Amino acid sequence: xxxxxxxxxxxxAPVKQKHAGSRTLFCNHCGQTSHLNANTLQAAGEQHLLxxxxxxxxxxxxxxxxxxxxxxxxxxxxDYEDGFWDEWYIQYMDDGSEGWIxxxxxxxxxxxxxxxxxxxxxxxxxxVGEWNDFCGNWEPVFITxxxxxxxxxxxxxLPFRIIPGEPADFVDGVWNGKIISVELLPDEKVLFSxxxxxxxxxxx
Numbered sequence: 383x384x385x386x387x388x389x390x391x392x393x394x395a396p397v398k399q400k401h402a403g404s405r406t407l408f409c410n411h412c413g414q415t416s417h418l419n420a421n422t423l424q425a426a427g428e429q430h431l432l433x434x435x436x437x438x439x440x441x442x443x444x445x446x447x448x449x450x451x452x453x454x455x456x457x458x459x460x461d462y463e464d465g466f467w468d469e470w471y472i473q474y475m476d477d478g479s480e481g482w483i484x485x486x487x488x489x490x491x492x493x494x495x496x497x498x499x500x501x502x503x504x505x506x507x508x509x510v511g512e513w514n515d516f517c518g519n520w521e522p523v524f525i526t527x528x529x530x531x532x533x534x535x536x537x538x539x540l541p542f543r544i545i546p547g548e549p550a551d552f553v554d555g556v557w558n559g560k561i562i563s564v565e566l567l568p569d570e571k572v573l574f575s576x577x578x579x580x581x582x583x584x585x586x
């Protein structure tokens with residue numbers, strides 16, 4: 383399995399990278415967010431350790447969901463007006479592909495990344511209760527909610543760059559029996575599709 387080790391630019395502790403495509407790494411000692419540039423880590427933003435609320439998931443954990451083995455590589459926490467949710471970045475062991483488990487107030491949704499969408503797409507372009515094809519990049523989705531949000535922080539590693547405190551607007555909808563989530567992060571805008579699952583479907 384791929385693995386590299388770096389030194390945290392803030393405290394000097396070891397920081398490991400387990401996926402070759404990761405672009406943000408977090409120090410679990412001091413909470414420093416760092417961006418990976420070539421073979422070096424560059425500190426980004428202030429140090430920030432996430433509060434542990436006792437999730438069943440954890441960085442480095444392995445498990446099985448719907449017949450596929452996976453490993454948890456990272457987590458991003460996003461704050462919005464009604465609270466927060468966590469998104470767990472996972473790698474499937476059979477083919478190395480990526481997935482996401484969204485945990486929100488005891489509810490779990492397994493998402494897969496569909497595609498990056500237009501950089502010009504804005505939150506105000508979307509209207510709750512209407513259909514939107516996201517600038518022609520996708521089949522029409524019925525928008526059920528949208529909100530402004532903020533990146534709280536992260537753990538482990540992520541495949542895109544983030545800085546705690548940056549905006550992370552989101553739009554939720556439904557399409558073809560699936561839950562659709564569009565995240566408008568500063569570094570990228572991505573559309574995900576997924577379905578809710580119960581903890582009984584996941585072995586850890």
